[in-house]
Amino acid sequence: MSRPKRGGATPPAGGPPPPKDGDSAVKPADAAVRRVLVECHRDMLWFLQRRLRNRQDAEDVLQTFVARALDRSDDLREIRSVRGWLSRILASTLADHQRRTARRGGRETAMDPADLEQLLVEPDEELDSQVCACLYRLLPTLKPAYAEVIWRIDLLDEPRDRVAASLGLTLNTINVRLHRGRQALRRRLEEICLTCPVHGFLDCRCEEAERGRELRDRLRSHSSSA
Template identity: 45%
Template sequence: MSTNRHAFLGFLVKRLGNRADAEDVLQEFCIRVLARKDQLRDADRMDAWLYAVLRSTLNDHYRKSGRSRRLKDAVALEAQSAAVADDPVEDMDVICKCVKGLVTELRPSDAELIRRIDIDDDDRATVAADLGLKPGTLNVRLHRARAALGDALMAHCGPCCRHGFDDCACPPAGCAHPVEDTDCGDKDTVS
């Protein structure tokens, strides 16, 4: 059994690149072999059966570590996106006047975050404490709320907001500032 263990461990180390992961997979392999010992039909083909179970265990390890890595990457990307979007809107008067009207059309929880953090410039720690959220969770929710607001602005104002909302010149109903001329080809202009 000792020679087989060394052979199995060598097989795993070669594929995984480190002994610690190989030991973990080997342990899972041993558990599977014991659980599936009744599936072995031909004792003469035991080595082939064992390597089939070992490969299956290794593939499951790859899938599990891939999911874990993708999850970590997604969380890091979301946190990074939220950190990039941490700066509150500096001057709401420069930005498209549609923002304040569209905030009310968002989900109430999203609207509250945008209103408190971006418009009223409340302290994030205070908002997180008031809502019973961890700072990271607040950042993710704020990022999603801002994305929803951005989508609402694109749907409401159209292409003039494609490169930023500070030069929006659309005059749709509900906006606080009718404009005489616009470069939005698909919107009506107000004279």
């Protein structure tokens, strides 16, 4: 299976509509953010497709993973590391998919409960590396102050008090900055689902992009009713 090429693709006939008035000149910064979102979507989809050997299953798992992360975003204030948190969510999403697939095929559960528990505690190295690579790509799309604390605390595992001392800030300020940065990351995760991994647009009308919008609408409906 060949890996999808990075970069924007030429829109096919019948592709997305032309930009609305006022949107014709996209700011370079906005274009860069969109490019990163599309690349993250493609890379995550490629990783899952290689794991599951099925494009549709990979897209379903990716959307479920992001939906779970967004649904549990209240955890962001308390978790020790975004990287480990996302890795565990992705691992559990994959395991749940394996169980459903096994049940549909009339087989026993694909994974022993003890093995599943171990997977949730210690996600495999390849999966963790994929999550790390996605976060690394997203950091430059955040405010520099947010990106720095997430990089040092969530990816390099530096103690918060050491980061605070090196930046001349109080520990409380670092905690606030980290929380706001994680919330900004949450918004980027939602935007990943709204990008089209095929055509590279945020306003694409192909089937995969429409499914992303359906996910967004479900999430908003859930948030408003909570």
